[in-house]
Amino acid sequence: MRLPDSQLAVLDAANTTDEPTVDRLADETGLKSASVTGAAFDLRDEGLVSVEETTDTDAELTDEAHEYLDDGLPEIRLYRAAIDAGADDEPVSMGQLIGASGLGGPQVDIALSNFARKGYGVIDSGDVTADPDADPDVDPEQAALESLAAGDSVDDTDLLDQLERRELIVQSERTVRTIQPTDEGTAALEAGIEVAETVDALTPEMLTSGEWEDVEFTEYNVEADAPRVEGGRKHILRQTSDRVKDVLVGMGFKEMDGPHADADFWINDCLFMPQDHPARTHWDRFALDVPGIQDLPDQLVDRVESAHRNGVGDDGEGYHSPWSRDFAEAVALRGHTTSLSMRYLSGFAGADIDPPQRYFSVEKVYRNDTLDPTHLLEFFQIEGWVMAEDLSVRDLMGTFEEFYKQFGITDIQFKPHYNPYTEPSFELFGTHPTTGELVEIGNSGMFRPEVLEPLGIECDVMAWGLALERLLMLMYGFEDIRDVHGTLCDLELLRETEVVY
Structure with a gap:
């Protein structure tokens, strides 16, 4: 042979x-x-x-898991602090234990959510009681992390699944x-x-x-197994963005662009957002420690300040709240792309603003939100506005129905809403194809006179901000946007998903 x-x-x-x-x-x-x-x-x-x-x-252990190998899981650290403080005899305040344990940031919530689940004790009305019979030295999750770090296998599939839900391991x-x-x-x-x-x-x-x-x-065996080679491809989110742009251009819109970091004047003041609004604090916005933008158009700044202080028109009412040019000049990451709309509608961006006009953008925005299946710290917003005489909410709703129909979405629902810068205003909802739940997909309305008059606009302007990621969820059935966007995205899901164009 x-x-x-x-x-x-x-x-x-x-x-x-x-x-x-x-x-x-x-x-x-x-x-x-x-x-x-x-x-x-x-x-x-x-x-x-x-x-x-x-x-x-x-x-494979995640970076977060490697931190816990040295310091211990947050719930174990909380339990040890509770024992040291005598919480096995009488309740101790949660604040005291958190300080003693050295926990901070998201680790506090992690510790609290797992403390009772593992039987380490009870948390009631801000007080913590520790179970003296609990033994953190044999905590199965901590032991599993240490075994995996040592290169040993863990056979308990339920335990591995729990660690994966906690994002401490990635299974493959x-x-x-x-x-x-x-x-x-x-x-x-x-x-x-x-x-x-x-x-x-x-x-x-x-x-x-x-x-x-x-x-x-050598004879070739075409049926033999071979390594799978994955070529590069454009991310499905970017492909959807391109599709959105094509649709809006086809509907007669022109595209806007502008800075990601901008003066608060363009981001909020022009939108008739009071400077003491909670959304303009560090809780919701990413302020940058850089010199302010001082080349703002002085006459426009004066008109916007007057609208804030005194309102617009004979019956107008301002906010009667503090207003500072220094705050208006301060630089932050834009929380919405409406800052581009303000630049364009004011003529400051050099665009033609004689009605009728239609403009849009599909750009990234930044918000200090809590991460969950439908929220990220940065995401893409579909901004748009139409300037014309005698516009109505009916025109705005019809625009949305025409736009979403291009993506096979025909069950849009509307709910009245309050915005400081539009009146009337309403939110948009679509039905998730997998869960059947209503998903908020955008916000819209007719710009108020307090927004338009300082800009020198004498006709109607209808505007909106739609979430590109939410559109993606309705198109493809994704339930957690983190599967397609961010450091924990599911690469196999992205490779296997058929792009609809």
């Missing part, structure tokens, strides 16, 4: 190796794992080996192939196998010299 050198090496190693997996045979033969796999399938087709496949689950499956010689393969080895001098690639040198006429080429 004659076999190619690689097949003979794999067959011989499989016959003498205790655990003849592909990785082990690659080490024994010096071949690449892909070459071992290809040779094994060729040998299997000849009846010389059997190939058994099993699936193993690997668990891999196929393990074991190659065992058959009786026929063993007999062939004993009888002796001659190495076949075969060539697996035709080279220019062979063609030039004519050597190709005398060599024996």
